Amino acid sequence: MLAAQQPQYPHSAWSGVFCATLTPFVSEVGTIDPDWIPGHLRFLESHGVAGVLPLGTTGEGPSCSLDERKRVLDTVLAHRNTLRVLAGTGCTSLAETIELSRYATEQGADAVLVMPPFYYRTVAEAGIIRYYQAVCDALPGDARLILYHIPAMTGVPITPTILDYLLTSHGPQIAGIKDSSGDPCHTAELVQRYPGLAIYSGSDSHAASSLAVGVVGVISALANAWPDRVCAVFQASRRGGDVAAAQAPLSAAREAVRGFAIPAVLKAVLPWTSGLPRTSVRAPLSNLSDEETVQLREGLGM
Secondary structure: OOOOOOOOOOHHHOOEEEEOOOOOEOOOOOOEOHHHHHHHHHHHHHOOOOEEOOOOOOOOHHHOOHHHHHHHHHHHHHOOOOOEEEEEOOOOOHHHHHHHHHHHHHHOOOEEEEOOOOOOOOOOHHHHHHHHHHHHHHOOOOOOEEEEEOHHHHOOOOOHHHHHHHHHHHHHHEEEEEEOOOOHHHHHHHHHHOOOOEEEEOOOOOHHHHHHHOOOEEEEOHHHOOHHHHHHHHHHHHHOOOHHHHHHHHHHHHHHHOOOOOOHHHHHHHHHHHOOOOOEOOOOOOOOOHHHHHHHHHHHOO
């Protein structure tokens, strides 16, 4: 295999805090409420968030139909204002991933974030490579793709072999990778091995340590409810401030919600921190019970 050709994108174009945004449902078996989305975007923007990632894991993307995902993207892109948009477009079906990735790109998303197909967990690396190559081939040459490494959910890791092959065959289209392994050592290895790529940490718990080793930004679930805390860590890192002190409130929030299911817990907290109406998760996920909500609020001291 030829040496991987790493694109050299200006990291300033990709840096900052990106919120892995929630998708609002009217009930556990109900439809999406697109009218809720603009208010959430303004809340995030007002607290310094650089961009958003709709329809990822936190956004319950796999629980939405293609038409629903397009509708969410339409709403986000129409109300983005200054926010950059990384669209979650990964599906188990290659055809649907291509269709949604094309749609997001054509509508103006800055990049698409694509998880590997996650039903068959014992596939060979060659199959994952072909999958991503087919997605790249179906997109315009100037489209940008961010790989999504979240093996705890997909069961399919994005290995160095996969990434090296893709950089060799489609380097200009591969913009970066979101590392949601939860392993700061793995994140550091990615930063060292791929200096030309935009490496994002997907861990709120390790935001400070990941920024210290050189990630360009954090794609955060907790930023839905606490954008100020996540942005404080990023700003302290960039300005030479006390990063540990900035991380402490974010870590406290993470500990307070540990044991509750995400995104349900964030949908419970968000009205308390933003004033936005509470929304629902979609089945098979479940909303917090009244008892759990009381327990959560007491734990947060809110």
